[in-house]
Amino acid sequence: MTKLPKDLLDLLRSVDTPTVCNAIEVAQGKRGFNRFTRGTMVHTEPGAPATVGFARTAKISGLAPPTEPQDVIRARRMDYFRAMAGGDGPTVAVIEDVDFPNCIAGWWGEVHVAVHKGLGLNGAVTNGVVRDLDVIDDGFPVLAGSIGPSHGYVHVVEIGMPVNIMGMRLAENELIHADRHGAIVIPSEVVSTLKTAIETVVASEAIVLAPARAPNFDIKKLEQVWAEFEAART
Numbered sequence: 001m002t003k004l005p006k007d008l009l010d011l012l013r014s015v016d017t018p019t020v021c022n023a024i025e026v027a028q029g030k031r032g033f034n035r036f037t038r039g040t041m042v043h044t045e046p047g048a049p050a051t052v053g054f055a056r057t058a059k060i061s062g063l064a065p066p067t068e069p070q071d072v073i074r075a076r077r078m079d080y081f082r083a084m085a086g087g088d089g090p091t092v093a094v095i096e097d098v099d100f101p102n103c104i105a106g107w108w109g110e111v112h113v114a115v116h117k118g119l120g121l122n123g124a125v126t127n128g129v130v131r132d133l134d135v136i137d138d139g140f141p142v143l144a145g146s147i148g149p150s151h152g153y154v155h156v157v158e159i160g161m162p163v164n165i166m167g168m169r170l171a172e173n174e175l176i177h178a179d180r181h182g183a184i185v186i187p188s189e190v191v192s193t194l195k196t197a198i199e200t201v202v203a204s205e206a207i208v209l210a211p212a213r214a215p216n217f218d219i220k221k222l223e224q225v226w227a228e229f230e231a232a233r234t
Contacts, residue, residue, distance in 0.1 A: 062105020
């Protein structure tokens with residue numbers, strides 16, 4: 001785990017996930033970064049700042065009843081909460097539903113959002129189900145694989161292991177960035193140069209965006225700025 005400087009954390013929260021995805025490629029000096037979620041996901045606070053933090057991981061299931069004794073299931077759930085409350089902040093719950101793509105169990109709803117927010121986490125990312133959209137607390141964005149009404153037989157299966165969220169594989173304590181577009185893993189080796197890389201992305205895009213949004217923009221003006229844009233981007 002790499003501790004985040006406050007200026008970088010504030011910057012990451014202020015920019016969207018596609019910008020950070022581009023910036024990682026700038027920091028790496030090549031295209032092809034692929035540690036991101038696939039497919040369209042549901043975001044409970046699409047206008048909120050990005051969710052940034054170190055992953056607290058677990059796996060759940062809810063399609064069928066658990067086969068273990070209930071006292072084991074209850075004890076594991078409390079162990080899960082203890083694990084979620086651990087780690088150096090900022091932290092994000094990253095929970096794989098092993099029933100995917102047949103998830104039915106709304107682990108994320110009014111109660112669990114309130115509990116995880118109260119424990120100090122900044123949000124959640126899951127391939128599973130979110131519910132209670134009209135009553136869950138603000139300030140704890142959930143990026144989920146689907147919306148549904150039921151909790152099914154939901155129970156914790158494993159705690160603290162690597163997970164797969166919509167094709168994005170990550171281990172506990174890896175740094176993630178998520179918003180309405182999806183989630184990405186930020187490689188630890190780019191953290192030290194990521195602020196500069198984000199600034200480079202924003203500056204290079206401004207080469208085209210400013211003229212394109214100005215009056216009297218046309219193909220000739222585009223031809224004038226596009227070569228400069230191509231040279232500046234990765």
